[in-house]
Amino acid sequence: MSEKRLEFSLSTDLPEATGFHPPNRRPTVPVLANEDGSLIGDASAIVEFLEATVPDPPLIPGEAMEQAEVRRLTSWFNSTFHREVSGPIIFERIDKRVFRLGEPDMAHIRAALEALGDHLDFIGFLAERRRWLAGEELSTADLAAASHISCLDYVGDIPWHRFGRTQEWYVRIKSRPSFRALLADHVPGIQPPRHYANLDF
Amino acid sequence: MSEKRLEFSLSTDLPEATGFHPPNRRPTVPVLANEDGSLIGDASAIVEFLEATVPDPPLIPGEAMEQAEVRRLTSWFNSTFHREVSGPIIFERIDKRVFRLGEPDMAHIRAALEALGDHLDFIGFLAERRRWLAGEELSTADLAAASHISCLDYVGDIPWHRFGRTQEWYVRIKSRPSFRALLADHVPGIQPPRHYANLDF
Structure with missing residues (x-):
């Protein structure tokens, strides 16, 4: 919005x-x-x-075929990436702490972090071939991917040094005024790493 | 299509x-x-x-607000209904048999069947107030709901006698030519109940 x-x-x-x-x-x-x-x-x-x-x-820009690519990738991040990676990690590291549901299950976190590597590679693959993830214009695919990644970055789980191309794309998203406000949000009792809200990290 | x-x-x-x-x-x-x-x-x-x-x-008919209702309900059936009901039941009753993954977990099936009742009530609630689930015209909301329900009906898990309004709506979907072909599909080794492909059940 x-x-x-x-x-x-x-x-x-x-x-x-x-x-x-x-x-x-x-x-x-x-x-x-x-x-x-x-x-x-x-x-x-x-x-x-x-x-x-x-x-x-537009946030679903282009003709029907370009729009299909935006919607496909948006669903990918909101469904597959969420199911494999951000859902389990947020549950284990944040929900369990905030709602006092016990200790994080390290086996679940490890499985999610292993899947994360493939997804960060995929984002880098897309960002190398296109200006934004779904094409030449910013779209909901970028916003969806970045929103999941910012949650993982908040808990320190993104190994940026291994994913340079993905990091370059994420710096561009972070620098948008719409995204700066999100980076000021805090979860009570959980501090993000220092680089979390910085553009230069 | x-x-x-x-x-x-x-x-x-x-x-x-x-x-x-x-x-x-x-x-x-x-x-x-x-x-x-x-x-x-x-x-x-x-x-x-x-x-x-x-x-x-059109399968997402109407103006922006009516279309939003179609998309909301379509997502509801493909996400929430699938997660709570059809996903677990299909996995326990069909996938486990077809892919030889062991015996069905009856606790998972019972939890899914309990959630199913609320959803069938909800479909009846919508079908009583509207000609089709999202409004006056057939939409992807009906097709999504019916596709999940037909899978559950195939394994005999829909207690139709308790959900008359939902059944009336489902009879109308079943009678469409696009749906008749789907009802002829069979899972090798698993027989559907007799009423499965009948309009009069």
Whole structure:
């Protein structure tokens, strides 16, 4: 939304929405609450809604085939990368501490870190061939990848020295005004490494 | 693709595609291979591509807000429903048998069946208020929900007698020509219940 220069406020109070989900289910976040009271759930549905209603600047740019590549990679990071890497690491290192769920399971963390290397290589592979991950323009693929990576970087799990090309791409994302604000967020009780919010790392 | 009256053939031979995924990763299915050799991965990217290039009939119909509801519910069935219900049941009842991975874990199946009831209620709740799940027109939300449910029905896990409204909606989906062909598919060695492919059940 910052990339589209939209004004918004963030809240952890979820709106009441009977029938929005089955009973007994936690709402899926994020939810976009429009000024008219209407709600949109699901990150990809929100992005597509914003693309349709606020097309400039596009975050799913190009013709149908280029857009397919943006959506494919966005799903890749939000599904596969999350399932293999960022989901388990955030659960083990952050959720367990914040919600007092016991000690991290080092076997789970090791498996996720092993998968991480392949994904960082893949990002470098893409960034070497294209200006941004899905093509010549910034897209939701870059924002999705960077949001997962910033969580891992916050807990010190990105071995940047082994992934120079990926680091160059990430420096470009970090320098965008929309991303600077995110880097100021802190998890109470967990300090990020010094380089976390620095552009020069 | 049948709903859009597109000709296609199905294949389990995945195309070679260096750089499409990170190394060491199984390709995510489905992949759409176009006649010009171009590939599109990820189910939602394929659907959006088909919507953009073959808009009639629409499967994400309506204006931006109606489309958001289609996409939200489609994601709900492909993510939450799959994670809680159809993923574990298919793994326990089908994958384990086909790939000889041992006996099904009845605790996992019981947890999934318990979640299933809430979801079938939710589908009935939607189908009572709208002609189709996301609104007045058939959409990918119906196709996604029905595809997961048909897998569960194949292994006899849908207690239809308790979910009359959901059953009425499912009869309408089953009667569509695009769906009839799917109901003829069989998993070798696993027989579906008699009602599985019948409209009158």
